[in-house]
Amino acid sequence: MKIDHSVPMEYSTDENKMKILGFWIFLGAEIALFSTLFAVYFTLQGNTNVGPTASDLFHLSPVMIETILLLSSSFTIGLGVHAMRLGLKKPMMTFFGITLVLGAAFLGVEVYEFVTYVGEGATIQTSGFLSALFTLLGTHGLHVTFGLLWGGSILLQIKKRGFTPETTNKSFIFSLYWHFLDVVWIFIFSFVYLKGLM
């Protein structure tokens, strides 16, 4: 295996470069997936049946908390990749750990929100608007949940094996995934919540 030392370790072999490129192509497919869910939501958002409308249902404070948590986690994983490139194992693991804690906190607020909605009689079966809303938010939340398991297992590998072309490649790809989820959230924040409250 040829290792190129002129680039960061996560790019250092041909296979690593291909994996990063491949992951970008996967993210392209994820854009298409979330676009279909946004399309359904925008189509059905007025079909509220007997249930609440967007402005009845949404509250600004939990949404702002979720946004700040996810933006911060995107920042800390960026710092984690930066520390990884400096070859600092402990700071890198700390930053990745903080990222996962923030991600878990985000999920906690989202679950709390879902429970509140259902308590107000807004379930996934109430109206077309709510079916589309829960599908869109749930798909994003499921991605975050999967990210917690993925990130946790990468942390274990870093702990055991340290920085190798394989583990740094995995960590970098995970950071791409995490930033992507943050971008999707920004669109949910803007075009589902803020637009709904407008």
Added chain:
Amino acid sequence: MKQLFPAQHVMGFLFSLLLSLVALVAVLFDLSFAAGMTILVVTALVQAGLQLFLFMHVKENAESKTLYLNILYALFVGLVTIFGTLFAMRWGYMVK
């Protein structure tokens, strides 16, 4: 300690928080639908660009041209999906 917090990342983070506060203007003030949507679209796009270039390191990739093409293609598919759906299901189909 200082080398762990590069200025570019810290500024980018503060800017991303600022952008979400600016987006709140659309809700907190009584703006027209068009004005509110303009604010939301602009802040969301800047926010997405910030993530892409600052944190996802698109530029440093040796294949950055391929990446741009891939992202643009995905965005094209996404926008056609969203606006095509809205056109077929909402705007182009008015019940008189």
